[in-house]
Amino acid sequence: MPIEPLPPQVLVRLAELADGVRDEMVQVRRRIHAAPELGRAEVATTALVADRLRAAGLEPRLLPGSGLVCDIRGAGGGSARTIGLRADLDALPIEEATDLPYRSRSRGVSHACGHDAHTAAVLGAGLVLAALAAEGALPSGVRLVFQAAEEVQPGGAHDAIDAGALDGMGRILALHCDPRVDVGSVGTRIGSITSASDAVTVTLGSAGGHTSRPHLTGDVVFALGQVITQVPAVLGRRLDPRAGVNLTWGLVQAGSAPNAIPATGTVRGTLRYLDADIWEKVDELFEEVVRQVAAPYDVDVDVTHVRGVPPVVNDEHSTGLLEAAALSLLGPDSVELTEQSLGGEDFGWYLTRVRGGMARLGTRTPGGHTYDLHQADFRIDERSIDAGTRVLAGAALLAAREARHGSRVDGDAVGDR
Helix, strand or coil, X not given: CCCCCCCXXXXXXXXHHHHHHHHHHHXXXXXXXXXXXXXXXXXXXXXXXXXXXXXXXXXXXXXXCCCXXXXXXXXXXXXXXXXXXXXXXXXXXXXXXXXXXXXXCCCCCECCCCHHXXXXXXXXXXXXXXXXXXXXXXXXXXXXXXXXXXXXXXXXXXXXXXXXXXXXXXXXXXXXXXXXXXXXXXEECCEECCCEEEXXXXXXXXXXXXXXXXHHCCCHXXXXXXXXXXXXXXXXXXXXXXXXXXXXXXXXXXXXXXXXXXXXXXXXXXXXXXXXXXXXXXXXXXHHHHHHHHHHHCCEEEEEEEEEEXXXXXXXXXXXXHHXXXXXXXXXXCEEECCCCCCCCHHHHHHHCEEEEEEEEEEECCCCCCCCCCCCCCCCCCHHHHHHXXXXXXXXXXXXXXXXXXXXXXXXXHHHC
């Protein structure tokens, strides 16, 4: 079903309201940036957001520990579910290396992934939508979800879902900073935009022995070498290559002397895949392959596979809502196709329950340097906050207008596919 554009007068009013909160949201972002908090400790950040929502006449509901949800009531008239906008509040354990006047004041902690910008954009969109609701121009309800602990596993999406953040919700939308996209643009993609990311650990054991007599014991180090090189190769032949499977080891521990075969050895890494169906099935296969590879070497095998996050799989209509909002509020050249990423995102857990979509928010100054995510010198062009506010408010309003007619959200839960 095509997306009906917002009427010109509605676009003008939305833009006016966004103009009215633009400078304030930059200041909110700077306050959060200067006082970053790690996952499940975002108490001050939660309070800052809650206080501003209360000042707008809203009633935020604090989640256990940190984070909050806040409903904006629409004018009603339909039986559709609520539309959600999600932000993440937490920072990273990375020392900031910039000379910004509002740089992090917390040693070893910084917003090196742009969650401060996500929070400011969702807050700004919420204030715009609340003003429209007060004018009777928001046809259906919108829920703001400010979740804790996106950067840790298990992530804060679980906390929010367990606390009822998705109850009554039919669609959820989000943005994520992208330093490869210029400010004023968004990157979109239908289907998997990020990867599942699981932690895997393989520990091998034997009696140990002298390197002059490897035939008398299980050679843990040699067997680990086979696991490291062969398991990724075997998985590449046992799984559909279109699933985007990637196993990369990041840590190897074994032994303390060059002439001794150790009794234990461990290798740890991440297992990633873009296909949600593969993510559901790969656990048993991974262990089977590890045991088959290690079998000839007379070693004990222990495999741990911790499911981290599922892939973020954007549905077509949610992607269309984000694109339509960007095109109408940022300009006709504001949307570009984004590539798939093997990075993990906690937002994927919401999309196992309801439909939704995430777009990449451009944060690079045109012609300027690309400051990569999760790096000490990460910074954004702050005009991206206003762009995010407009896109999220516009997409939510488009969805709310559809919901008024019961056209796209009713029956749109994942279980109703």
